[in-house]
Amino acid sequence: MRKTYLKFSIPSITQAEIQEVVKTLKSGWLTTGKKAQLFEEKIAHYVGAEHGVSLASGTAARFLSLIVEGVQAGDEVITTPFTFISTANVIHHLGAVPVLADIDPETWNIDPECIAAAVTSKTRAVIPVHYSGQPCDMKNIKTLARKHKLRVIEDAAHALGAEYYGKKIGGLGNLTCFSFFPTKNITTGEGGVVTLNDERKAKRLRRLRLHGMSKDGWKRYAQEGSWYYEVHEAGYKYNLSDINAALGIVQMDKLESFNRRRTRLAERYAQKLARISGIKTLTLRPKIKSSWHIFPVTVEAETFGIDRNRLVKELWERNIGTSVHFIPLHLQPFYQKTYGYKKGDFPVAEKVFSGVVSLPLFPKMTLKDVDDVISAIQDIQESIPK
Numbered sequence: 001m002r003k004t005y006l007k008f009s010i011p012s013i014t015q016a017e018i019q020e021v022v023k024t025l026k027s028g029w030l031t032t033g034k035k036a037q038l039f040e041e042k043i044a045h046y047v048g049a050e051h052g053v054s055l056a057s058g059t060a061a062r063f064l065s066l067i068v069e070g071v072q073a074g075d076e077v078i079t080t081p082f083t084f085i086s087t088a089n090v091i092h093h094l095g096a097v098p099v100l101a102d103i104d105p106e107t108w109n110i111d112p113e114c115i116a117a118a119v120t121s122k123t124r125a126v127i128p129v130h131y132s133g134q135p136c137d138m139k140n141i142k143t144l145a146r147k148h149k150l151r152v153i154e155d156a157a158h159a160l161g162a163e164y165y166g167k168k169i170g171g172l173g174n175l176t177c178f179s180f181f182p183t184k185n186i187t188t189g190e191g192g193v194v195t196l197n198d199e200r201k202a203k204r205l206r207r208l209r210l211h212g213m214s215k216d217g218w219k220r221y222a223q224e225g226s227w228y229y230e231v232h233e234a235g236y237k238y239n240l241s242d243i244n245a246a247l248g249i250v251q252m253d254k255l256e257s258f259n260r261r262r263t264r265l266a267e268r269y270a271q272k273l274a275r276i277s278g279i280k281t282l283t284l285r286p287k288i289k290s291s292w293h294i295f296p297v298t299v300e301a302e303t304f305g306i307d308r309n310r311l312v313k314e315l316w317e318r319n320i321g322t323s324v325h326f327i328p329l330h331l332q333p334f335y336q337k338t339y340g341y342k343k344g345d346f347p348v349a350e351k352v353f354s355g356v357v358s359l360p361l362f363p364k365m366t367l368k369d370v371d372d373v374i375s376a377i378q379d380i381q382e383s384i385p386k
């Protein structure tokens with residue numbers, strides 16, 4: 001058994017990140033400035049988008065994206081029940097209705113057929129979530145969006161570096177929202193970016209992230225001094241500080257090596273888990289590349305011998321941390337009370353949730369760490385009384 005506790009996720013921060021943050025602190029400019037601009041340019045360039053707008057979080061990214069895509073009170077926005085609560089909360093905050101569509105039983109991504117069944121005359125947008133880093137079925141989602149005139153806003157919190165038919169997620173032409181929370185593929189402590197190809201919308205995102213203030217009128221008004229601004233709509237305070245962006249600039253240079261490492265570890269897990277009965281891994285679709293944000297598996301209790309909750313506890317007792325992604329939205333009391341969702345509404349998401357557990361996965365992990373997790377799972381299965 002492992003002597004030291006293997007955490008579920010650890011951010012990879014080295015001296016390079018620390019130095020860049022210290023440089024920023026000493027520069028005299030702490031809030032949104034050159035570093036934030038460089039960071040968003042790096043992301044946009046990497047994913048193949050024309051613009052990147054940095055924000056305080058992935059949640060802020062999605063909230064402002066819904067606004068610039070014209071989502072208003074009373075509109076319906078379709079998303080998956082199998083996501084983090086943030087995805088639906090931002091829809092609710094706009095007075096719009098989060099309409100859920102069940103997932104594909106093999107990829108655990110939103111099922112385009114379920115989206116089609118959920119579309120009404122009030123549907124304004126769809127938010128596909130690239131679960132675990134595997135891109136959603138974007139071809140069918142885009143076809144549906146064209147047919148019903150829906151805006152597509154991608155929740156790519158898991159998908160920085162993921163590819164779909166040779167193109168990076170973020171470069172497919174939709175507003176795409178990334179998150180840099182500490183567990184994500186790169187981190188800024190807290191932060192987010194929207195990538196897009198629409199200059200007008202990028203400008204509006206920049207205005208909304210800072211109180212709705214615009215300096216566009218300045219040239220008209222004054223010859224000197226930069227004190228003048230105009231407010232044409234009430235914005236928010238969702239900008240990313242240069243201190244946070246400094247982390248991101250260094251992390252971006254490491255993203256490719258981080259993701260290669262994640263892929264190597266995921267392949268090792270998949271290969272070894274294939275020999276354990278009752279543990280199922282995610283099916284990968286052809287022509288995609290996953291960014292392997294997490295490594296989720298499902299436990300089939302009858303075959304494996306114990307259920308997910310027991311497995312989590314037994315792994316913890318063997319010094320291995322895990323997490324669960326996600327508790328389906330329609331099982332949350334708030335969403336049940338507010339939107340009338342109930343148990344049984346999305347059977348595929350519920351079935352997957354009942355067995356799902358995410359195993360440790362982060363770039364600093366070693367192949368030996370993966371083997372320790374596998375040995376622990378084998379040991380647990382062997383110790384179940386027949």
Ligand SMILES: *Cc1c(COP(=O)(O)O)cnc(C)c1O
Pocket residue numbers: 057058059060083084086087129155157158178179180181191192
């Ligand atoms: C992490 C995550 C978010 C939230 O991002 P924040 O930066 O924490 O606001 C949203 N959606 C999904 C699917 C996530 O995993």
